[in-house]
Amino acid sequence: MGPGLSVAVLSLSFFLSASAASSADDLPRSGQPVFDRVVELVNANFYDGKALDRFNAAVRTKIEPGKTPISATSPVGEVDDAIASVLATLRVSHTGRYKPDTIDYFELSDIFRFAIRDDIRRLFPPDSEVRYPGIGMVTVVEDGLRLVIDVYDGSPAEKAGLLVGDEILTVDGRPYQEIGSFEGKVGRSVYIRLRRERGAEPISIKVQVERLRPLPMFERAIDESVTLSERDGYRIGYVRMWTLSTRNGLDIVADALANGALKDADGLVVDLRGRWGGGPADAAELFVGDTPSFRLIPRRGEATLANFRWRKPVIALIDKGTRSGLELFAYTLRQNAVPLVGQRTAGALLAGRAYVLPDDSLLEIAVSDAVIEKDLRLEGVGIEPDISVVSPLAYAAGNDPQREAAVTEMARMLASSKNGRVGAPLNPAFTR
Incomplete structure (x- = not known):
């Protein structure tokens, strides 16, 4: 736990x-x-x-x-x-x-x-499965500009080439609406007019609209985010935890580390810059837990991964999207001397519950405080990174200086270990 x-x-x-x-x-x-x-x-x-x-x-x-x-x-x-x-x-x-x-x-x-x-069957007929028309892109308004802040891995938006930092101008010639721009267009394509560079001429990108199911989409995004790259002769893995609220998200990560694309990584960057928190309070034990890895081996058939623990170096990415359960995840990693790279977390650690209102809108209410250990509250406070890296959004063209800094630091840590020097924790207050 x-x-x-x-x-x-x-x-x-x-x-x-x-x-x-x-x-x-x-x-x-x-x-x-x-x-x-x-x-x-x-x-x-x-x-x-x-x-x-x-x-x-x-x-x-x-x-x-x-x-x-x-x-x-x-x-x-x-x-x-x-x-x-x-x-x-x-x-x-x-x-x-x-x-x-x-x-x-x-x-x-x-x-x-x-x-x-x-209420869910009435709200989402006929099978109670939550769905909405979209392309897997999230935007924010910053200084009067409608900017892409998230592109879900494996989504139609990513496949079409939309990038974080793009300024969205229109969809099919009309002002962008999160749901309305795609309503009635599932299975068809829309044309998104955007500006990628400040002052540049707009460009148009064609994107297929899908009927998105949020939690399965997040599982796909976690799985599709997994990458293995090389830096200074070291194999550095990466995975993004978009949320801890999915049923299988942590299992997807564990399988990638144990059997999949990340099994040969020398070190790992785990990205906690998510959308939502949720999930089990002990989620970080995948990286810092003391229980051993083990498999179940039947008389016939293949062995099954029953428990896995990552024992190699790890670094985490954080920012204001690191909230709730992901914030506790980041806190647990820091307590175990895992370096945190990026910007201060959201300071949003409470327990919430949802209620359906008479007009079918949704009301979330904080129904319980969250206190870590004796008297520590992250609500309204957040967690500062060990390595602070600003990541400007407008016209970023998909560039991610926080991720680049994390990969660079991981290569440095691996080089120090290879040379017989174990890098000291970046914040000496946190020791393993």
């Missing part, structure tokens, strides 16, 4: 029934069903009761007579803004509302499928 936390605490689908902070009849009400349900659920389930006075005070400012009080007849946009505003007063991670015009909505619906099991 990881230090001080159970599997249940770090699982994003962790379920907690909390008693209401106050009677539902005492709560401020607007008459707008979605807004009022958010107020109910936060008061009943949010982990920090001391924050509810601040939250409810913000709610009252939205419903009391004023310029635009929230009511049963309020426009959708005003309701959305009011919900976002009152949730922001809680000032924590794992708390937010997601609508079905966003990729986050579908990915979190699959991660939280147990928590929303009473």
